[in-house]
Amino acid sequence: xxxxxxxxxxxxxxxxxxxxxxxxxxxxxxxxxxxxxxxxxxxxxxxxxxxxxxxxxxxxxxxxxxxxxxxxxxxxxxxxxxxxxxxxxxxxxxxxxxxxxxxxxxxxxxxxxxxxxxxxxxxxxxxxxxxxxxxxxxxxxxxxxxxxxxxxxxxxxxxxxxxxxxxxxxxxxxxxxxxxxxxxxxxxxxxxxxxxxxxxxxxxxxxxxxxxxxxxxxxxxxxxxxxxxxxxxxxxxxxxxxxxxxxxxxxxxxxxxxxxxxxxxxxxxxxxxxxxxxxxxxxxxxx
Amino acid sequence: xxxxxxxxxxxxxxxxxxxxxxxxxxxxxxxxxxxxxxxxxxxxxxxxxxxxxxxxxxxxxxxxxxxxxxxxxxxxxxxxxxxxxxxxxxxxxxxxxxxxxxxxxxxxxxxxxxxxxxxxxxxxxxxxxxxxxxxxxxxxxxxxxxxxxxxxxxxxxxxxxxxxxxxxxxxxxxxxxxxxxxxxxxxxxxxxxxxxxxxxxxxxxxxxxxxxxxxxxxxxxxxxxxxxxxxxxxxxxxxxxxxxxxxxxxxxxxxxxxxxxxxxxxxxxxxxxxxxxxxxxxxxxxx
Numbered sequence: 094x095x096x097x098x099x100x101x102x103x104x105x106x107x108x109x110x111x112x113x114x115x116x117x118x119x120x121x122x123x124x125x126x127x128x129x130x131x132x133x134x135x136x137x138x139x140x141x142x143x144x145x146x147x148x149x150x151x152x153x154x155x156x157x158x159x160x161x162x163x164x165x166x167x168x169x170x171x172x173x174x175x176x177x178x179x180x181x182x183x184x185x186x187x188x189x190x191x192x193x194x195x196x197x198x199x200x201x202x203x204x205x206x207x208x209x210x211x212x213x214x215x216x217x218x219x220x221x222x223x224x225x226x227x228x229x230x231x232x233x234x235x236x237x238x239x240x241x242x243x244x245x246x247x248x249x250x251x252x253x254x255x256x257x258x259x260x261x262x263x264x265x266x267x268x269x270x271x272x273x274x275x276x277x278x279x280x281x282x283x284x285x286x287x288x289x290x291x292x293x294x295x296x297x298x299x300x301x302x303x304x305x306x307x308x309x310x311x312x313x314x315x316x317x318x319x320x321x322x323x324x325x326x327x328x329x330x331x332x333x334x335x336x337x338x339x340x341x342x343x344x345x346x347x348x349x350x351x352x353x354x355x356x357x358x359x360x361x362x363x364x365x366x367x368x369x370x371x372x373x374x375x376x377x378x379x380x
Numbered sequence: 381x382x383x384x385x386x387x388x389x390x391x392x393x394x395x396x397x398x399x400x401x402x403x404x405x406x407x408x409x410x411x412x413x414x415x416x417x418x419x420x421x422x423x424x425x426x427x428x429x430x431x432x433x434x435x436x437x438x439x440x441x442x443x444x445x446x447x448x449x450x451x452x453x454x455x456x457x458x459x460x461x462x463x464x465x466x467x468x469x470x471x472x473x474x475x476x477x478x479x480x481x482x483x484x485x486x487x488x489x490x491x492x493x494x495x496x497x498x499x500x501x502x503x504x505x506x507x508x509x510x511x512x513x514x515x516x517x518x519x520x521x522x523x524x525x526x527x528x529x530x531x532x533x534x535x536x537x538x539x540x541x542x543x544x545x546x547x548x549x550x551x552x553x554x555x556x557x558x559x560x561x562x563x564x565x566x567x568x569x570x571x572x573x574x575x576x577x578x579x580x581x582x583x584x585x586x587x588x589x590x591x592x593x594x595x596x597x598x599x600x601x602x603x604x605x606x607x608x609x610x611x612x613x614x615x616x617x618x619x620x621x622x623x624x625x626x627x628x629x630x631x632x633x634x635x636x637x638x639x640x641x642x643x644x645x646x647x648x649x650x651x652x653x654x655x656x657x658x659x660x661x662x663x664x665x666x667x
Contacts, residue, residue, distance in 0.1 A: 119627045263646070264609075315405075359550070
Protein backbone atom coordinates (compact mmCIF):
# COMPACT_ATOMS: atom_id res chain seq x y z
CA UNK A 94 0.00 0.00 0.00
CA UNK A 95 1.27 3.44 -0.97
CA UNK A 96 2.07 5.47 2.12
CA UNK A 97 -0.88 7.57 3.31
CA UNK A 98 0.15 11.04 4.47
CA UNK A 99 -3.13 12.81 5.08
CA UNK A 100 -6.48 11.43 6.26
CA UNK A 101 -9.66 13.50 6.35
CA UNK A 102 -12.57 12.47 8.58
CA UNK A 103 -15.79 14.14 7.45
CA UNK A 104 -19.06 14.45 9.37
CA UNK A 105 -22.19 16.42 8.65
CA UNK A 106 -22.19 15.92 4.91
CA UNK A 107 -25.88 15.58 5.73
CA UNK A 108 -27.05 17.98 8.43
CA UNK A 109 -29.58 15.63 10.06
CA UNK A 110 -27.16 12.69 10.54
CA UNK A 111 -25.98 13.43 14.05
CA UNK A 112 -23.57 10.52 14.66
CA UNK A 113 -20.87 11.90 12.38
CA UNK A 114 -21.50 15.50 13.40
CA UNK A 115 -21.06 14.84 17.12
CA UNK A 116 -18.02 12.64 16.45
CA UNK A 117 -16.38 15.51 14.53
CA UNK A 118 -17.24 17.90 17.38
CA UNK A 119 -15.64 15.42 19.81
CA UNK A 120 -12.48 15.02 17.68
CA UNK A 121 -12.14 18.78 17.26
CA UNK A 122 -12.24 19.07 21.07
CA UNK A 123 -9.93 16.08 21.70
CA UNK A 124 -7.66 15.86 18.61
CA UNK A 125 -5.27 13.40 20.27
CA UNK A 126 -7.93 10.70 19.77
CA UNK A 127 -7.29 10.66 16.03
CA UNK A 128 -3.59 11.55 15.86
CA UNK A 129 -1.20 8.81 14.73
CA UNK A 130 2.58 8.58 14.39
CA UNK A 131 3.07 8.50 10.64
CA UNK A 132 0.26 10.51 9.03
CA UNK A 133 -1.80 13.62 9.68
CA UNK A 134 -5.53 13.42 10.46
CA UNK A 135 -7.85 16.31 9.61
CA UNK A 136 -11.53 16.78 10.37
CA UNK A 137 -14.26 18.53 8.42
CA UNK A 138 -17.79 19.42 9.51
CA UNK A 139 -19.03 19.59 5.93
CA UNK A 140 -22.39 21.36 6.06
CA UNK A 141 -22.97 23.19 9.38
CA UNK A 142 -25.74 25.30 7.87
CA UNK A 143 -27.86 22.22 7.15
CA UNK A 144 -27.20 21.03 10.73
CA UNK A 145 -28.59 24.31 12.08
CA UNK A 146 -31.74 23.58 10.07
CA UNK A 147 -31.66 19.87 11.12
CA UNK A 148 -32.08 19.06 7.44
CA UNK A 149 -30.19 16.78 5.06
CA UNK A 150 -29.28 19.85 3.00
CA UNK A 151 -30.17 23.49 2.46
CA UNK A 152 -30.88 23.46 -1.29
CA UNK A 153 -29.62 20.21 -2.79
CA UNK A 154 -27.92 17.01 -1.60
CA UNK A 155 -24.25 17.92 -0.99
CA UNK A 156 -23.29 14.29 -1.40
CA UNK A 157 -24.31 14.36 -5.07
CA UNK A 158 -22.38 17.53 -5.97
CA UNK A 159 -18.85 16.19 -6.54
CA UNK A 160 -18.84 15.03 -10.16
CA UNK A 161 -15.73 16.53 -11.75
CA UNK A 162 -17.73 18.25 -14.50
CA UNK A 163 -20.12 19.75 -11.93
CA UNK A 164 -17.28 21.12 -9.81
CA UNK A 165 -15.94 22.77 -12.97
CA UNK A 166 -19.32 24.16 -14.06
CA UNK A 167 -19.60 27.86 -13.09
CA UNK A 168 -23.38 27.87 -13.66
CA UNK A 169 -24.07 25.57 -10.70
CA UNK A 170 -24.63 28.03 -7.84
CA UNK A 171 -27.04 26.37 -5.43
CA UNK A 172 -25.81 26.54 -1.82
CA UNK A 173 -24.40 23.00 -1.74
CA UNK A 174 -22.98 23.29 -5.26
CA UNK A 175 -20.91 26.27 -4.11
CA UNK A 176 -20.02 24.49 -0.87
CA UNK A 177 -18.81 21.46 -2.86
CA UNK A 178 -16.44 23.64 -4.90
CA UNK A 179 -15.00 25.12 -1.70
CA UNK A 180 -14.59 21.67 -0.09
CA UNK A 181 -12.95 20.23 -3.24
CA UNK A 182 -10.47 23.12 -3.27
CA UNK A 183 -9.67 22.52 0.41
CA UNK A 184 -9.01 18.80 -0.22
CA UNK A 185 -6.75 19.64 -3.17
CA UNK A 186 -4.77 22.24 -1.21
CA UNK A 187 -4.28 19.90 1.74
CA UNK A 188 -3.43 17.01 -0.62
CA UNK A 189 -5.79 14.60 1.18
CA UNK A 190 -5.00 10.94 0.42
CA UNK A 191 -7.74 9.17 2.29
CA UNK A 192 -11.30 10.28 3.04
CA UNK A 193 -13.55 8.74 5.71
CA UNK A 194 -17.10 10.08 5.42
CA UNK A 195 -19.47 9.44 8.35
CA UNK A 196 -23.13 8.77 7.66
CA UNK A 197 -26.19 7.30 9.31
CA UNK A 198 -29.32 5.79 7.82
CA UNK A 199 -32.90 5.16 8.88
CA UNK A 200 -32.49 1.64 7.42
CA UNK A 201 -31.64 -1.16 9.82
CA UNK A 202 -28.26 -1.85 8.21
CA UNK A 203 -26.12 -2.05 11.35
CA UNK A 204 -22.48 -1.17 10.60
CA UNK A 205 -21.61 -0.88 6.92
CA UNK A 206 -18.38 0.13 5.19
CA UNK A 207 -19.11 1.53 1.73
CA UNK A 208 -16.20 1.13 -0.68
CA UNK A 209 -15.66 1.67 -4.38
CA UNK A 210 -13.41 -0.37 -6.68
CA UNK A 211 -10.16 0.43 -4.84
CA UNK A 212 -8.63 -2.89 -3.79
CA UNK A 213 -6.48 -1.37 -1.02
CA UNK A 214 -9.59 0.02 0.68
CA UNK A 215 -11.42 -3.27 0.14
CA UNK A 216 -8.61 -5.02 2.04
CA UNK A 217 -9.02 -2.55 4.88
CA UNK A 218 -12.78 -3.20 4.93
CA UNK A 219 -12.13 -6.96 4.93
CA UNK A 220 -9.86 -6.46 7.94
CA UNK A 221 -12.64 -4.56 9.78
CA UNK A 222 -15.05 -7.39 8.95
CA UNK A 223 -12.54 -10.01 10.16
CA UNK A 224 -12.31 -8.45 13.63
CA UNK A 225 -16.05 -7.67 13.83
CA UNK A 226 -18.10 -9.98 11.58
CA UNK A 227 -21.21 -7.83 11.98
CA UNK A 228 -19.51 -5.16 9.83
CA UNK A 229 -20.83 -5.46 6.27
CA UNK A 230 -18.99 -4.39 3.11
CA UNK A 231 -21.11 -2.63 0.50
CA UNK A 232 -19.45 -1.92 -2.84
CA UNK A 233 -20.91 0.94 -4.83
CA UNK A 234 -20.99 0.98 -8.55
CA UNK A 235 -19.26 4.03 -10.03
CA UNK A 236 -21.60 3.64 -13.00
CA UNK A 237 -24.66 4.37 -10.84
CA UNK A 238 -23.04 7.02 -8.67
CA UNK A 239 -20.64 8.69 -11.12
CA UNK A 240 -18.23 9.77 -8.40
CA UNK A 241 -20.74 12.35 -7.20
CA UNK A 242 -20.02 11.69 -3.51
CA UNK A 243 -17.87 13.88 -1.29
CA UNK A 244 -15.64 10.93 -0.37
CA UNK A 245 -14.55 10.56 -4.01
CA UNK A 246 -12.32 13.60 -3.38
CA UNK A 247 -9.94 11.16 -1.65
CA UNK A 248 -7.99 8.82 -3.90
CA UNK A 249 -8.56 6.26 -1.16
CA UNK A 250 -11.96 6.57 0.46
CA UNK A 251 -14.77 4.89 2.30
CA UNK A 252 -18.01 5.82 4.02
CA UNK A 253 -19.15 4.46 7.35
CA UNK A 254 -22.92 4.03 7.23
CA UNK A 255 -24.70 3.09 10.48
CA UNK A 256 -28.37 2.46 11.28
CA UNK A 257 -31.13 2.34 12.08
CA UNK A 258 -30.95 5.90 13.41
CA UNK A 259 -33.75 8.39 12.87
CA UNK A 260 -32.67 11.71 11.45
CA UNK A 261 -31.99 14.39 14.01
CA UNK A 262 -31.24 11.85 16.73
CA UNK A 263 -28.01 11.25 18.65
CA UNK A 264 -27.84 7.56 19.57
CA UNK A 265 -25.12 6.38 21.98
CA UNK A 266 -24.66 2.74 20.92
CA UNK A 267 -24.04 3.37 17.22
CA UNK A 268 -22.01 6.49 18.10
CA UNK A 269 -19.64 4.34 20.16
CA UNK A 270 -19.50 1.60 17.51
CA UNK A 271 -18.66 4.16 14.82
CA UNK A 272 -15.94 5.58 17.06
CA UNK A 273 -14.39 2.10 17.45
CA UNK A 274 -14.44 1.61 13.65
CA UNK A 275 -12.60 4.91 13.16
CA UNK A 276 -9.94 3.90 15.69
CA UNK A 277 -9.48 0.57 13.89
CA UNK A 278 -9.18 2.30 10.51
CA UNK A 279 -6.59 4.78 11.77
CA UNK A 280 -4.61 1.98 13.47
CA UNK A 281 -4.67 -0.07 10.25
CA UNK A 282 -3.38 2.87 8.19
CA UNK A 283 -0.63 3.49 10.75
CA UNK A 284 0.50 -0.15 10.55
CA UNK A 285 0.25 -0.23 6.74
CA UNK A 286 2.41 2.88 6.53
CA UNK A 287 5.09 0.91 8.44
CA UNK A 288 4.63 -2.12 6.15
CA UNK A 289 3.20 -3.99 9.13
CA UNK A 290 -0.26 -4.52 7.71
CA UNK A 291 -2.36 -6.89 9.91
CA UNK A 292 -2.98 -10.41 8.63
CA UNK A 293 -5.98 -10.42 6.30
CA UNK A 294 -8.48 -13.20 5.73
CA UNK A 295 -8.19 -15.13 2.43
CA UNK A 296 -11.48 -13.81 1.16
CA UNK A 297 -14.36 -11.59 2.17
CA UNK A 298 -18.09 -11.22 1.52
CA UNK A 299 -19.03 -8.12 -0.45
CA UNK A 300 -22.52 -6.83 -1.27
CA UNK A 301 -22.20 -5.14 -4.65
CA UNK A 302 -24.81 -2.59 -5.67
CA UNK A 303 -26.83 -3.62 -8.74
CA UNK A 304 -29.72 -1.21 -9.06
CA UNK A 305 -32.27 0.85 -7.15
CA UNK A 306 -35.98 0.05 -6.88
CA UNK A 307 -38.56 2.83 -6.65
CA UNK A 308 -41.90 2.95 -4.85
CA UNK A 309 -45.02 2.07 -6.87
CA UNK A 310 -46.85 5.35 -7.51
CA UNK A 311 -50.30 6.25 -8.78
CA UNK A 312 -51.11 8.52 -11.74
CA UNK A 313 -50.55 11.60 -9.54
CA UNK A 314 -47.10 10.43 -8.54
CA UNK A 315 -48.21 9.51 -5.02
CA UNK A 316 -46.72 6.48 -3.29
CA UNK A 317 -49.38 3.76 -3.41
CA UNK A 318 -47.68 0.88 -1.61
CA UNK A 319 -45.48 0.14 1.39
CA UNK A 320 -42.39 -2.04 1.54
CA UNK A 321 -43.41 -5.52 2.77
CA UNK A 322 -42.73 -5.65 6.52
CA UNK A 323 -40.71 -8.89 6.40
CA UNK A 324 -37.98 -7.43 4.14
CA UNK A 325 -34.65 -7.03 5.91
CA UNK A 326 -31.40 -5.39 4.90
CA UNK A 327 -28.75 -7.88 3.71
CA UNK A 328 -31.24 -10.78 3.69
CA UNK A 329 -31.92 -12.75 0.48
CA UNK A 330 -34.82 -11.77 -1.77
CA UNK A 331 -35.96 -14.43 -4.24
CA UNK A 332 -38.32 -14.50 -7.21
CA UNK A 333 -41.90 -14.45 -5.89
CA UNK A 334 -41.03 -12.90 -2.51
CA UNK A 335 -43.19 -9.93 -1.54
CA UNK A 336 -41.65 -6.52 -2.25
CA UNK A 337 -44.56 -4.11 -1.66
CA UNK A 338 -48.06 -4.14 -0.20
CA UNK A 339 -50.63 -1.96 -1.90
CA UNK A 340 -52.99 0.02 0.38
CA UNK A 341 -55.83 -2.24 -0.85
CA UNK A 342 -53.90 -5.27 0.37
CA UNK A 343 -52.51 -6.34 -3.00
CA UNK A 344 -48.98 -7.68 -3.14
CA UNK A 345 -46.20 -6.81 -5.57
CA UNK A 346 -43.57 -9.54 -5.75
CA UNK A 347 -39.95 -9.60 -6.84
CA UNK A 348 -39.61 -10.99 -10.37
CA UNK A 349 -35.85 -11.10 -10.91
CA UNK A 350 -34.30 -14.50 -11.63
CA UNK A 351 -31.28 -14.23 -9.35
CA UNK A 352 -31.26 -13.95 -5.57
CA UNK A 353 -30.50 -10.38 -4.48
CA UNK A 354 -29.86 -8.69 -1.14
CA UNK A 355 -31.70 -5.39 -0.51
CA UNK A 356 -30.07 -2.57 1.45
CA UNK A 357 -31.20 0.96 2.36
CA UNK A 358 -34.72 -0.40 2.89
CA UNK A 359 -36.91 2.59 3.85
CA UNK A 360 -34.08 5.13 3.95
CA UNK A 361 -36.05 8.33 4.55
CA UNK A 362 -33.84 10.54 2.38
CA UNK A 363 -34.26 8.29 -0.64
CA UNK A 364 -38.02 8.74 -0.90
CA UNK A 365 -37.51 12.02 -2.78
CA UNK A 366 -35.00 10.20 -4.98
CA UNK A 367 -37.75 7.61 -5.63
CA UNK A 368 -35.61 4.86 -4.12
CA UNK A 369 -37.44 2.36 -1.87
CA UNK A 370 -34.37 0.16 -1.57
CA UNK A 371 -31.13 -0.69 -3.30
CA UNK A 372 -30.51 -4.24 -4.57
CA UNK A 373 -27.11 -5.90 -4.26
CA UNK A 374 -25.53 -9.21 -5.19
CA UNK A 375 -23.55 -11.13 -2.57
CA UNK A 376 -20.03 -12.06 -3.69
CA UNK A 377 -17.01 -13.82 -2.21
CA UNK A 378 -13.85 -11.92 -3.16
CA UNK A 379 -10.33 -13.35 -2.89
CA UNK A 380 -7.95 -11.00 -1.15
CA UNK B 381 -71.01 6.75 28.21
CA UNK B 382 -72.73 9.68 26.54
CA UNK B 383 -73.61 8.80 22.96
CA UNK B 384 -70.89 9.77 20.48
CA UNK B 385 -72.26 11.24 17.27
CA UNK B 386 -69.19 12.45 15.42
CA UNK B 387 -65.67 11.04 15.39
CA UNK B 388 -62.75 12.81 13.69
CA UNK B 389 -59.62 10.85 12.71
CA UNK B 390 -56.69 13.20 12.17
CA UNK B 391 -53.39 12.44 10.43
CA UNK B 392 -50.56 14.70 9.38
CA UNK B 393 -50.69 17.01 12.38
CA UNK B 394 -46.94 16.63 11.85
CA UNK B 395 -45.91 16.51 8.19
CA UNK B 396 -43.06 14.03 8.59
CA UNK B 397 -45.09 11.36 10.43
CA UNK B 398 -46.18 9.25 7.49
CA UNK B 399 -48.18 6.51 9.26
CA UNK B 400 -51.13 8.76 10.02
CA UNK B 401 -50.90 10.62 6.72
CA UNK B 402 -51.07 7.48 4.58
CA UNK B 403 -53.86 6.05 6.76
CA UNK B 404 -55.92 9.21 6.18
CA UNK B 405 -55.21 8.95 2.43
CA UNK B 406 -56.38 5.32 2.55
CA UNK B 407 -59.56 6.18 4.50
CA UNK B 408 -60.37 9.05 2.15
CA UNK B 409 -60.11 6.57 -0.74
CA UNK B 410 -62.00 3.76 1.04
CA UNK B 411 -64.40 5.52 3.47
CA UNK B 412 -66.40 2.34 4.17
CA UNK B 413 -63.46 1.13 6.31
CA UNK B 414 -64.28 3.67 9.01
CA UNK B 415 -68.05 3.98 8.68
CA UNK B 416 -70.14 2.58 11.54
CA UNK B 417 -73.90 2.21 12.14
CA UNK B 418 -74.55 4.76 14.86
CA UNK B 419 -72.08 7.63 14.43
CA UNK B 420 -70.40 9.59 11.67
CA UNK B 421 -66.64 9.35 11.07
CA UNK B 422 -64.72 12.23 9.51
CA UNK B 423 -61.08 12.46 8.44
CA UNK B 424 -58.68 15.39 8.45
CA UNK B 425 -55.24 15.66 6.87
CA UNK B 426 -54.21 18.45 9.22
CA UNK B 427 -51.08 20.00 7.69
CA UNK B 428 -50.55 18.97 4.03
CA UNK B 429 -48.13 21.86 3.46
CA UNK B 430 -45.70 20.47 6.05
CA UNK B 431 -46.04 17.03 4.40
CA UNK B 432 -45.00 18.54 1.05
CA UNK B 433 -41.87 19.82 2.82
CA UNK B 434 -41.46 16.47 4.72
CA UNK B 435 -41.13 18.59 7.86
CA UNK B 436 -42.84 18.46 11.25
CA UNK B 437 -44.21 21.93 10.57
CA UNK B 438 -43.80 24.97 8.34
CA UNK B 439 -43.26 27.68 10.96
CA UNK B 440 -44.19 26.32 14.37
CA UNK B 441 -45.45 23.06 15.89
CA UNK B 442 -49.16 22.82 15.00
CA UNK B 443 -49.70 20.48 17.92
CA UNK B 444 -48.88 23.24 20.41
CA UNK B 445 -51.22 25.86 18.89
CA UNK B 446 -54.58 24.91 20.41
CA UNK B 447 -54.65 26.66 23.77
CA UNK B 448 -57.99 28.46 23.99
CA UNK B 449 -56.34 31.84 24.61
CA UNK B 450 -54.00 31.35 21.61
CA UNK B 451 -56.89 30.46 19.30
CA UNK B 452 -58.57 33.70 20.43
CA UNK B 453 -55.43 35.84 20.03
CA UNK B 454 -55.55 37.78 16.71
CA UNK B 455 -51.83 38.63 16.93
CA UNK B 456 -50.73 35.00 16.43
CA UNK B 457 -50.33 34.77 12.66
CA UNK B 458 -47.61 32.18 12.00
CA UNK B 459 -48.69 29.60 9.41
CA UNK B 460 -49.66 26.90 11.93
CA UNK B 461 -51.29 29.44 14.27
CA UNK B 462 -53.63 30.45 11.45
CA UNK B 463 -54.14 26.81 10.47
CA UNK B 464 -55.08 25.97 14.08
CA UNK B 465 -57.79 28.66 14.10
CA UNK B 466 -59.23 27.25 10.88
CA UNK B 467 -59.16 23.65 12.21
CA UNK B 468 -60.75 24.69 15.52
CA UNK B 469 -63.56 26.42 13.62
CA UNK B 470 -64.10 23.29 11.51
CA UNK B 471 -64.35 21.08 14.61
CA UNK B 472 -66.83 23.49 16.20
CA UNK B 473 -69.00 23.67 13.07
CA UNK B 474 -69.06 19.89 12.69
CA UNK B 475 -69.68 19.45 16.43
CA UNK B 476 -66.98 16.77 16.76
CA UNK B 477 -67.35 14.67 19.93
CA UNK B 478 -64.33 12.42 19.71
CA UNK B 479 -60.89 13.10 18.22
CA UNK B 480 -58.36 10.40 17.32
CA UNK B 481 -55.01 11.97 16.38
CA UNK B 482 -52.43 9.73 14.67
CA UNK B 483 -48.75 10.19 15.45
CA UNK B 484 -45.46 8.36 15.15
CA UNK B 485 -42.26 8.74 17.13
CA UNK B 486 -38.58 7.99 16.64
CA UNK B 487 -38.63 6.52 20.18
CA UNK B 488 -39.01 2.77 20.51
CA UNK B 489 -42.38 3.04 22.30
CA UNK B 490 -44.31 0.40 20.35
CA UNK B 491 -48.06 1.10 20.43
CA UNK B 492 -49.15 3.81 22.87
CA UNK B 493 -52.56 5.35 23.54
CA UNK B 494 -52.17 8.87 24.94
CA UNK B 495 -55.11 9.94 27.07
CA UNK B 496 -55.91 12.88 29.31
CA UNK B 497 -58.01 12.82 32.49
CA UNK B 498 -61.23 11.67 30.80
CA UNK B 499 -62.29 8.43 32.50
CA UNK B 500 -64.47 7.27 29.60
CA UNK B 501 -61.48 7.42 27.24
CA UNK B 502 -59.29 5.72 29.85
CA UNK B 503 -61.76 2.83 29.90
CA UNK B 504 -61.52 2.58 26.12
CA UNK B 505 -57.70 2.55 26.36
CA UNK B 506 -57.91 -0.15 29.06
CA UNK B 507 -60.05 -2.21 26.69
CA UNK B 508 -57.45 -1.85 23.91
CA UNK B 509 -54.75 -2.94 26.36
CA UNK B 510 -56.85 -5.92 27.50
CA UNK B 511 -57.11 -7.32 23.95
CA UNK B 512 -53.48 -6.45 23.08
CA UNK B 513 -51.29 -6.24 26.20
CA UNK B 514 -48.44 -4.65 24.22
CA UNK B 515 -50.56 -1.47 23.94
CA UNK B 516 -49.39 0.99 26.61
CA UNK B 517 -51.50 3.75 28.16
CA UNK B 518 -49.74 7.09 28.64
CA UNK B 519 -51.64 9.74 30.59
CA UNK B 520 -50.65 13.32 29.90
CA UNK B 521 -50.75 15.99 32.49
CA UNK B 522 -52.90 18.96 31.46
CA UNK B 523 -50.68 21.08 33.72
CA UNK B 524 -47.63 20.41 31.51
CA UNK B 525 -49.46 20.52 28.21
CA UNK B 526 -52.14 23.14 28.87
CA UNK B 527 -54.52 21.68 26.30
CA UNK B 528 -52.28 22.92 23.49
CA UNK B 529 -52.74 19.76 21.39
CA UNK B 530 -55.03 19.45 18.41
CA UNK B 531 -56.83 16.48 19.95
CA UNK B 532 -58.05 18.67 22.83
CA UNK B 533 -60.59 20.08 20.34
CA UNK B 534 -62.56 16.88 20.97
CA UNK B 535 -64.33 16.60 24.32
CA UNK B 536 -63.33 12.94 24.17
CA UNK B 537 -59.93 12.42 22.64
CA UNK B 538 -56.84 10.28 22.38
CA UNK B 539 -53.66 10.10 20.35
CA UNK B 540 -52.20 6.93 18.90
CA UNK B 541 -48.41 7.17 19.11
CA UNK B 542 -46.37 4.42 17.40
CA UNK B 543 -42.64 3.87 17.09
CA UNK B 544 -39.84 3.56 16.48
CA UNK B 545 -40.37 5.06 13.02
CA UNK B 546 -37.91 7.52 11.50
CA UNK B 547 -39.46 10.71 10.22
CA UNK B 548 -40.34 10.68 6.55
CA UNK B 549 -40.63 6.89 6.45
CA UNK B 550 -43.66 4.72 5.70
CA UNK B 551 -43.35 1.48 7.67
CA UNK B 552 -45.79 -1.37 6.94
CA UNK B 553 -45.85 -3.21 10.27
CA UNK B 554 -46.72 -0.22 12.48
CA UNK B 555 -49.07 1.08 9.76
CA UNK B 556 -51.06 -2.17 9.95
CA UNK B 557 -51.00 -2.22 13.75
CA UNK B 558 -52.28 1.38 13.88
CA UNK B 559 -55.03 0.45 11.43
CA UNK B 560 -56.12 -2.42 13.70
CA UNK B 561 -56.22 -0.08 16.72
CA UNK B 562 -58.46 2.35 14.83
CA UNK B 563 -60.84 -0.46 13.90
CA UNK B 564 -60.99 -1.57 17.53
CA UNK B 565 -61.68 1.99 18.71
CA UNK B 566 -64.49 2.51 16.21
CA UNK B 567 -66.01 -0.86 17.09
CA UNK B 568 -65.87 0.00 20.80
CA UNK B 569 -67.60 3.34 20.24
CA UNK B 570 -70.29 1.64 18.15
CA UNK B 571 -70.97 -0.89 20.92
CA UNK B 572 -70.89 1.78 23.64
CA UNK B 573 -73.42 3.83 21.70
CA UNK B 574 -75.74 0.79 21.90
CA UNK B 575 -75.02 0.37 25.64
CA UNK B 576 -73.24 -2.87 24.78
CA UNK B 577 -69.80 -1.82 25.97
CA UNK B 578 -67.34 -4.77 25.98
CA UNK B 579 -66.37 -6.25 29.33
CA UNK B 580 -63.52 -4.26 30.84
CA UNK B 581 -60.73 -5.50 33.09
CA UNK B 582 -60.96 -4.55 36.80
CA UNK B 583 -57.91 -2.32 36.59
CA UNK B 584 -55.28 -1.16 34.17
CA UNK B 585 -51.68 0.03 34.17
CA UNK B 586 -51.21 3.68 33.30
CA UNK B 587 -47.95 5.59 32.80
CA UNK B 588 -48.64 9.12 34.01
CA UNK B 589 -46.40 11.94 32.78
CA UNK B 590 -44.43 13.63 35.57
CA UNK B 591 -41.86 15.89 33.95
CA UNK B 592 -39.49 16.26 31.01
CA UNK B 593 -35.70 15.96 31.21
CA UNK B 594 -33.47 18.05 28.95
CA UNK B 595 -30.09 17.27 27.43
CA UNK B 596 -27.00 18.45 29.32
CA UNK B 597 -25.61 21.41 27.36
CA UNK B 598 -22.36 23.37 27.43
CA UNK B 599 -21.97 27.14 27.88
CA UNK B 600 -22.79 27.66 24.16
CA UNK B 601 -26.02 25.71 24.47
CA UNK B 602 -24.61 22.72 22.59
CA UNK B 603 -25.65 19.20 23.59
CA UNK B 604 -22.70 17.72 25.46
CA UNK B 605 -23.95 14.23 26.34
CA UNK B 606 -25.87 11.33 24.85
CA UNK B 607 -28.67 9.31 26.43
CA UNK B 608 -27.18 6.15 27.99
CA UNK B 609 -27.65 3.32 25.48
CA UNK B 610 -29.27 0.92 27.97
CA UNK B 611 -32.26 3.21 28.64
CA UNK B 612 -35.51 1.82 27.28
CA UNK B 613 -39.00 3.28 26.98
CA UNK B 614 -41.39 2.07 29.72
CA UNK B 615 -38.57 0.35 31.67
CA UNK B 616 -37.82 1.36 35.30
CA UNK B 617 -35.18 3.99 36.03
CA UNK B 618 -33.85 4.01 39.62
CA UNK B 619 -31.66 6.37 41.63
CA UNK B 620 -28.05 5.91 40.49
CA UNK B 621 -28.92 4.49 37.05
CA UNK B 622 -27.08 6.12 34.16
CA UNK B 623 -29.07 8.79 32.32
CA UNK B 624 -26.44 10.41 30.05
CA UNK B 625 -22.89 9.79 28.87
CA UNK B 626 -20.69 12.82 28.39
CA UNK B 627 -18.45 12.88 25.27
CA UNK B 628 -15.43 12.51 27.60
CA UNK B 629 -16.94 9.30 28.99
CA UNK B 630 -18.35 10.78 32.19
CA UNK B 631 -21.70 9.52 33.41
CA UNK B 632 -24.68 11.52 34.64
CA UNK B 633 -26.98 9.43 36.82
CA UNK B 634 -30.61 9.72 37.81
CA UNK B 635 -30.96 11.21 41.30
CA UNK B 636 -34.69 11.04 41.94
CA UNK B 637 -35.85 9.01 44.93
CA UNK B 638 -38.76 7.21 43.30
CA UNK B 639 -38.63 4.73 40.44
CA UNK B 640 -39.76 6.34 37.18
CA UNK B 641 -40.43 5.09 33.64
CA UNK B 642 -38.97 7.15 30.78
CA UNK B 643 -40.82 7.52 27.49
CA UNK B 644 -40.10 9.48 24.29
CA UNK B 645 -36.40 8.58 24.69
CA UNK B 646 -34.53 10.26 21.80
CA UNK B 647 -37.64 11.60 20.08
CA UNK B 648 -36.06 13.65 17.29
CA UNK B 649 -38.62 16.45 17.37
CA UNK B 650 -38.09 17.06 21.06
CA UNK B 651 -34.41 18.02 20.75
CA UNK B 652 -35.42 21.57 19.75
CA UNK B 653 -37.79 21.56 22.73
CA UNK B 654 -34.80 20.55 24.90
CA UNK B 655 -36.50 17.32 25.87
CA UNK B 656 -34.28 14.21 25.97
CA UNK B 657 -37.05 12.09 27.47
CA UNK B 658 -40.25 12.33 29.45
CA UNK B 659 -40.50 10.68 32.88
CA UNK B 660 -43.64 8.90 34.02
CA UNK B 661 -44.87 7.07 37.10
CA UNK B 662 -46.47 3.64 36.71
CA UNK B 663 -49.90 3.35 38.32
CA UNK B 664 -52.61 0.74 38.68
CA UNK B 665 -56.00 2.34 38.17
CA UNK B 666 -59.31 0.71 39.18
CA UNK B 667 -61.87 0.84 36.40
